[in-house]
Amino acid sequence: MSKFRVDSFTISLDGYGAGADxxxxxxLGVGGNTLHEWALATRTFRTMFGQExxxxxxxxxxAARGFRNIGAWIMGRxxxxxxxxxxxxxxxxxxxxxxxxxxxxxxxxxxxxxPAIVMEGxxxxxxxxxxxxxxxxxxxxAAAGKDIRVGGGVSTIQQYLHAGLIDEMHLAIxxxxxxxxxxxxxxxxxxxxxxxxxxxxxTPNATHVVLTK
Amino acid sequence: MSKFRVDSFTISLDGYGAGADxxxxxxLGVGGNTLHEWALATRTFRTMFGQExxxxxxxxxxAARGFRNIGAWIMGRxxxxxxxxxxxxxxxxxxxxxxxxxxxxxxxxxxxxxPAIVMEGxxxxxxxxxxxxxxxxxxxxAAAGKDIRVGGGVSTIQQYLHAGLIDEMHLAIxxxxxxxxxxxxxxxxxxxxxxxxxxxxxTPNATHVVLTK
Numbered sequence: 001m002s003k004f005r006v007d008s009f010t011i012s013l014d015g016y017g018a019g020a021d022x023x024x025x026x027x028l029g030v031g032g033n034t035l036h037e038w039a040l041a042t043r044t045f046r047t048m049f050g051q052e053x054x055x056x057x058x059x060x061x062x063a064a065r066g067f068r069n070i071g072a073w074i075m076g077r078x079x080x081x082x083x084x085x086x087x088x089x090x091x092x093x094x095x096x097x098x099x100x101x102x103x104x105x106x107x108x109x110x111x112x113x114x115p116a117i118v119m120e121g122x123x124x125x126x127x128x129x130x131x132x133x134x135x136x137x138x139x140x141x142a143a144a145g146k147d148i149r150v151g152g153g154v155s156t157i158q159q160y161l162h163a164g165l166i167d168e169m170h171l172a173i174x175x176x177x178x179x180x181x182x183x184x185x186x187x188x189x190x191x192x193x194x195x196x197x198x199x200x201x202x203t204p205n206a207t208h209v210v211l212t213k
Numbered sequence: 214m215s216k217f218r219v220d221s222f223t224i225s226l227d228g229y230g231a232g233a234d235x236x237x238x239x240x241l242g243v244g245g246n247t248l249h250e251w252a253l254a255t256r257t258f259r260t261m262f263g264q265e266x267x268x269x270x271x272x273x274x275x276a277a278r279g280f281r282n283i284g285a286w287i288m289g290r291x292x293x294x295x296x297x298x299x300x301x302x303x304x305x306x307x308x309x310x311x312x313x314x315x316x317x318x319x320x321x322x323x324x325x326x327x328p329a330i331v332m333e334g335x336x337x338x339x340x341x342x343x344x345x346x347x348x349x350x351x352x353x354x355a356a357a358g359k360d361i362r363v364g365g366g367v368s369t370i371q372q373y374l375h376a377g378l379i380d381e382m383h384l385a386i387x388x389x390x391x392x393x394x395x396x397x398x399x400x401x402x403x404x405x406x407x408x409x410x411x412x413x414x415x416t417p418n419a420t421h422v423v424l425t426k
Contacts (some may be wrong), residue, residue: 014398014400175413185228188392189392197388197390207386211390
């Protein structure tokens with residue numbers, strides 16, 4: 001049966017999943033890039049961005065497994081881009097260039113309709129305006145038995161957690177302080193939602209925790 | 214110059230410094246004991262409680278340094294005991310038996326006056342009713358040039374952080390989820406308060422982070 005997963009979602013020591021003040025220059029908010037140093041150093045991520053080398057150890061294994069057996073993605077509108085409100089035109093096509101890293105259907109939660117965008121390499125961005133349950137239904141159909149990964153951001157994951165829909169989460173805690181931004185654990189009682197820690201692996205770059213139900 | 218320090222303050226993966234519902238049976242709140250497994254396993258803590266053996270590695274080094282060069286402690290009233298409101302009598306003398314682990318003056322923040330309690334082994338509990346600044350002034354005098362350690366709980370440390378008075382913090386993150394309780398980072402912007410990460414050491418039992426100004 002297909003699972004609804006969070007993978008490689010990275011938070012700071014003080015629990016923030018992104019910095020404050022997202023913009024075109026700071027897709028992850030101010031200071032948010034430092035969160036992802038563990039991932040960006042891996043062979044998996046370097047290969048994805050056309051670079052050579054990279055770490056091949058535990059961090060890389062966690063980065064890689066986040067892309068295995070994924071048939072569809074879901075993301076919040078702020079993960080897709082810095083534009084708020086109605087779409088001014090069709091120019092913005094995500095942060096990831098002509099050939100995005102997803103290579104499968106991606107369902108973007110938004111209140112503003114927009115036609116789907118077919119990208120190179122198998123990624124199609126679909127814009128879902130009727131809520132998280134509808135997005136998950138579409139994604140499940142598109143995934144055809146494979147897993148669905150929710151990318152983020154914090155608010156999107158929290159909504160799916162509150163709805164009891166997420167089966168498994170891999171969180172990476174980076175050894176940085178952000179101080180402000182979107183707090184991942186705010187109002188989220190993971191044990192009460194039925195999660196228990198099933199893996200705990202540490203590297204010099206991150207503390208990896210896998211939570212399952 | 215004497216420093217005002219936090220040492221071995223332990224939080225869960227989801228940022229809680231104690232469980233919910235503190236009571237005589239659960240001094241650290243429900244589930245709070247699991248937080249401290251890294252510390253309780255160390256030789257330092259086992260020796261302190263009259264037990265043999267214990268780990269002698271990084272966890273133990275962090276546990277031990279929290280007791281080095283400390284001339285006085287400060288703690289909140291809830292760390293001292295489960296009683297709320299006025300003191301009903303003089304029976305309660307802390308969680309730590311006749312010979313507490315402090316071996317120096319301990320200043321307990323409370324709104325309810327009570328005479329000092331002289332314990333065995335050099336510990337005296339003083340009850341300070343005129344606020345955090347007064348407690349720190351008393352502790353600094355008592356410490357006579359040594360450092361002052363603030364034990365907790367979350368609320369006490371947060372008050373001193375907001376007042377800009379803490380010089381150094383060692384936090385230990387335990388690989389457990391608490392889900393609810395007192396959130397350590399709530400409303401605390403550590404970078405804004407001038408802290409930077411000066412050490413980051415991981416063990417199978419805890420992620421240790423030292424923050425200095």
